[in-house]
Amino acid sequence: MKNVIVVGSGAGGATVARELTLKGISVTLIEKGKRVTTDMAFQCYDNLDIGVELLKTSCLGGTTLVTAGNAVRTCQKEFKQMDIDLSPEFQETEDELKVRALPDTHFGEGTLKIMDAASSLGLPMEKMPKFINPSKCIPCGKCAFGCPRDAKWSSLDYLDEALNQGAQILENTTVTRITTTHGRVKGVETFNPENGLKTEYNADTVIVCSGATQTPGLLRSAGLVAGEHLFVDTFVTVGGVLPGINFYKEVSMNSLLKKDGFILAPHYSSLLTSRLDKRDIQEKDILGMMVKIPDESSGRVDDNGVFKQSTAKDVGLMAEGCAAAGAILTEAGVDPDTLVSTPARGAHPGGTAAVGEVVDKNLETEIEGLYVCDASVFPRAPGAPPVLTILALAKRLAKHITNQ
Numbered sequence: 371m372k373n374v375i376v377v378g379s380g381a382g383g384a385t386v387a388r389e390l391t392l393k394g395i396s397v398t399l400i401e402k403g404k405r406v407t408t409d410m411a412f413q414c415y416d417n418l419d420i421g422v423e424l425l426k427t428s429c430l431g432g433t434t435l436v437t438a439g440n441a442v443r444t445c446q447k448e449f450k451q452m453d454i455d456l457s458p459e460f461q462e463t464e465d466e467l468k469v470r471a472l473p474d475t476h477f478g479e480g481t482l483k484i485m486d487a488a489s490s491l492g493l494p495m496e497k498m499p500k501f502i503n504p505s506k507c508i509p510c511g512k513c514a515f516g517c518p519r520d521a522k523w524s525s526l527d528y529l530d531e532a533l534n535q536g537a538q539i540l541e542n543t544t545v546t547r548i549t550t551t552h553g554r555v556k557g558v559e560t561f562n563p564e565n566g567l568k569t570e571y572n573a574d575t576v577i578v579c580s581g582a583t584q585t586p587g588l589l590r591s592a593g594l595v596a597g598e599h600l601f602v603d604t605f606v607t608v609g610g611v612l613p614g615i616n617f618y619k620e621v622s623m624n625s626l627l628k629k630d631g632f633i634l635a636p637h638y639s640s641l642l643t644s645r646l647d648k649r650d651i652q653e654k655d656i657l658g659m660m661v662k663i664p665d666e667s668s669g670r671v672d673d674n675g676v677f678k679q680s681t682a683k684d685v686g687l688m689a690e691g692c693a694a695a696g697a698i699l700t701e702a703g704v705d706p707d708t709l710v711s712t713p714a715r716g717a718h719p720g721g722t723a724a725v726g727e728v729v730d731k732n733l734e735t736e737i738e739g740l741y742v743c744d745a746s747v748f749p750r751a752p753g754a755p756p757v758l759t760i761l762a763l764a765k766r767l768a769k770h771i772t773n774q
Contacts, residue, residue, distance in 0.1 A: 411516025602716025609658025
């Protein structure tokens, strides 16, 4: 029987593990974090300051526990140009996760004001497709902290299925090195900080799904060149005062405006409140929007750390997006004299093991049997949530491995 090791339990790792176990393949998944209940996921934020603050978590299920549940197809055209047609996998995933816009009952006053204002300015917004079960969802504004009602899909759903099919999942275990022999993968070496044990695991196939800041180091341990062309989908939240709007309790990013160079979505950040502290403003009085750009792949991950700075093009796109957000918020009733912005942050690191550079169209490296399946393989920044695309890539990879 084929024996597969999966490193990482986020969108890519959980999906490929689940798909392979459903086909009867032996899978061992290794995760450096621990399992937590979804409502406690906020305790697992493990952010990096890399020039912009990079948001990420370290736990079983990864950042899928703290996403807003957004399900948009990203980079579909770019992957197809590289002979990677994800159309079947996108459709399969959307059907499986029941991806759809939430019903009108789940749109709060703040989001509706933003949508109406945008439309009146000739910038109509669409409802954001979500993998959220509306019958379980009671809007509370806590998507980014971990859903308290398990209304949102996360990798834990797929991991539980994999477990039921016989997968072995090792928590609190860090993969320190990929081992190889004669040009093909041999397995991995691990370290458990709780007991200090170092262990070697052998496998026919190793799939690295550790995320764009961790995956390059593991690939370099096997002698590969990786870590260039890092992007992070830079974003800010712009907001201001609209008394008593209670926007902070609404479903985050429930609508979407796509422009050439940026996206806008209704979004609350507690950082806005702190920036308005001197005005005696409370969280219930703030209306905000996220501005997110597909930043240039100007960063890198090397043995000295993770580095990313905004380019002149990035700054220009962000300024354009912020101006649009400010106009919409003002039209929605926000006092323009109160408009502020959060510092730039990053949410979706990727590009550090891109298709055509580090992996081929089947996501395999030049080392036979060694694959990558996370946002590292993206050819460019999506500028929008990449989860659905990672799920589609993982399903496609599982089919490739099963059919070998």
